[in-house]
Amino acid sequence: MTLRSRLVLALVTMAAILVAPLFIAYDSLNGMRAAVRNIQAQDLNATMLLARIRAAAEELRRAELQLVYATDSSTVASPGARVTKAVTSLRALSDSLVTYGLEGPRSEVAGTLDRIDTALVAELEAVRHGKGVRADSLSKLLQPVMLRVDSTVERTGAYLQSRTAEKVELANVEAASAQRLTTTAFALSLVLAGLIAIWLTATISRPVSDLESGMQAVADGDFSYHLSIEPMRHDEFGRLAESYQTMVQQLKQLDQLKAEFVSVASHELKTPINVIIGYLQLLQENVYGELTPKQREICLTLASQAQALSRLVRQLLDVSRFEAGGGKLELRSMRLIPFLAELESTFRVLAIQRGVRFHVNRGSRLPDHVVWDEDRMSEVLGNLLSNAFKFTERGGTVELSVATAKDAVEMRVRDTGAGIPAENVPFIFEKFFQADNQAAASTKGTGLGLAIAKSIVNAHGGSISVESKVGSGTTFAISLPIKASGGRHHALDSRPVAEHSAQRRVERLPELSTS
Numbered sequence: 185m186t187l188r189s190r191l192v193l194a195l196v197t198m199a200a201i202l203v204a205p206l207f208i209a210y211d212s213l214n215g216m217r218a219a220v221r222n223i224q225a226q227d228l229n230a231t232m233l234l235a236r237i238r239a240a241a242e243e244l245r246r247a248e249l250q251l252v253y254a255t256d257s258s259t260v261a262s263p264g265a266r267v268t269k270a271v272t273s274l275r276a277l278s279d280s281l282v283t284y285g286l287e288g289p290r291s292e293v294a295g296t297l298d299r300i301d302t303a304l305v306a307e308l309e310a311v312r313h314g315k316g317v318r319a320d321s322l323s324k325l326l327q328p329v330m331l332r333v334d335s336t337v338e339r340t341g342a343y344l345q346s347r348t349a350e351k352v353e354l355a356n357v358e359a360a361s362a363q364r365l366t367t368t369a370f371a372l373s374l375v376l377a378g379l380i381a382i383w384l385t386a387t388i389s390r391p392v393s394d395l396e397s398g399m400q401a402v403a404d405g406d407f408s409y410h411l412s413i414e415p416m417r418h419d420e421f422g423r424l425a426e427s428y429q430t431m432v433q434q435l436k437q438l439d440q441l442k443a444e445f446v447s448v449a450s451h452e453l454k455t456p457i458n459v460i461i462g463y464l465q466l467l468q469e470n471v472y473g474e475l476t477p478k479q480r481e482i483c484l485t486l487a488s489q490a491q492a493l494s495r496l497v498r499q500l501l502d503v504s505r506f507e508a509g510g511g512k513l514e515l516r517s518m519r520l521i522p523f524l525a526e527l528e529s530t531f532r533v534l535a536i537q538r539g540v541r542f543h544v545n546r547g548s549r550l551p552d553h554v555v556w557d558e559d560r561m562s563e564v565l566g567n568l569l570s571n572a573f574k575f576t577e578r579g580g581t582v583e584l585s586v587a588t589a590k591d592a593v594e595m596r597v598r599d600t601g602a603g604i605p606a607e608n609v610p611f612i613f614e615k616f617f618q619a620d621n622q623a624a625a626s627t628k629g630t631g632l633g634l635a636i637a638k639s640i641v642n643a644h645g646g647s648i649s650v651e652s653k654v655g656s657g658t659t660f661a662i663s664l665p666i667k668a669s670g671g672r673h674h675a676l677d678s679r680p681v682a683e684h685s686a687q688r689r690v691e692r693l694p695e696l697s698t699s
């Protein structure tokens with residue numbers, strides 16, 4: 185499944201899952217609304233009807249009293265009509281009770297009204313015929329009958345109250361269960377959505393972090409990193425993994441091609457340079473005739489430039505050989521003390537020749553064995569010491585201190601030489617960079633030594649730093665794990681040559697006087 189369809193599927197599922205509790209809540213709210221409507225339509229309206237029945241019964245009582253107090257037959261007509269109207273209205277209202285499921289109270293009121301009707305006919309007759317005493321006694325008999333309507337209304341009202349309470353209780357129970365259901369559904373939805381999110385993140389983040397590590401490895405110059413993503417996968421990650429493999433293959437080929445090219449070119453340059461140096465020596469030795477002072481000066485300049493070129497070619501060859509081998513270190517267990525002793529004896533001679541004091545300080549608890557690439561580390565320390573002697577005047581001091589710190593060996597090469605201008609220090613480890621202190625150097629350099637040194641130290645998993653003060657001297661500090669785990673050197677090919685350092689090299693080309 186492609187990443188896009190996986191994302192769409194996951195998002196749609198998550199949306200559906202999160203919407204489910206909403207539907208349940210909506211359904212419960214609908215139920216509640218229906219219950220409220222039912223209470224309103226049935227019970228509230230029925231209560232209002234009862235109130236109207238009570239008012240109609242009251243009206244009937246008043247009409248009946250008016251009838252009793254009618255004195256002659258001429259005034260009977262209007263109270264009689266009022267009584268008949270009140271009875272009719274009461275009957276119509278009581279008939280409406282059926283609509284609200286109150287069949288019992290309706291027939292009770294209807295029965296009472298039948299009796300009232302019969303009694304009223306007699307009472308009306310008595311009043312019409314001016315039989316006041318009879319009408320009065322009939323009225324007295326009628327009063328309790330009429331009051332029955334009130335008691336029926338009272339009982340029905342009580343019944344309605346309890347019926348409403350029951351309905352409200354039922355609605356409450358339904359609401360509580362709907363709330364429980366919605367909460368459970370919501371919790372379940374959250375869990376499901378969370379699981380989907382975890383699955384989605386895992387399926388995306390794992391290959392992404394794998395690709396990230398791969399890219400980082402390539403950026404560090406390591407082309408041996410293998411992605412755990414299957415290039416056969418039929419999604420975007422599969423295609424990315426395939427592109428990554430192709431890119432790594434091409435970079436590997438380019439890297440090798442570049443190293444081979446530098447190696448071949450430097451090799452091809454070596455012979456003509458040696459021929460030039462040889463002929464320049466012969467010229468200086470007057471083999472081809474006596475040289476004028478001007479010609480001698482030119483020959484000297486040419487010889488020093490040819491030597492510088494020869495050193496550059498040698499170092500380039502060194503670098504290219506290292507890179508052609510994949511920049512890999514040959515880590516071996518080596519004895520540290522003899523290694524330092526050999527370095528000391530090599531530079532002791534140089535120190536005597538230059539008239540510079542040379543000290544080697546070995547810490548008290550140095551490890552017997554370290555796991556390093558001996559040749560490469562000898563190259564690094566040799567380069568730092570050469571630089572120290574190169575920039576230190578007669579009478580100065582060069583010091584190599586070695587001490588143990590945790591799982592590492594700390595090495596310091598300190599000199600009391602010319603120092604490096606502060607503005608040059610940040611670029612000191614760049615290829616071909618040379619500080620503005622070349623006037624103090626006893627021999628010409630190439631600007632490659634420190635770049636190579638840093639690359640080798642980094643490949644060992646160590647670090648190199650510098651502290652310097654013009655006029656006081658320079659200290660290079662290296663920290664190297666006692667057991668290097670073996671990386672690849674890459675600083676040389678991954679960093680661009682600083683523009684200003686290239687420019688400075690051009691500026692430093694010797695000016696040959698043409699006079």
Ligand code: ADP
Nearest residue numbers: 571572575603618619629630631632633634658
């Ligand atoms: P180079 O072949 O020029 O010595 P490096 O890469 O070894 O090349 O050093 C780069 C530059 O750093 C040197 O040209 C010099 O300007 C400066 N440098 C290195 N070591 C020292 C030192 N001990 N004292 C003063 N300057 C130094």
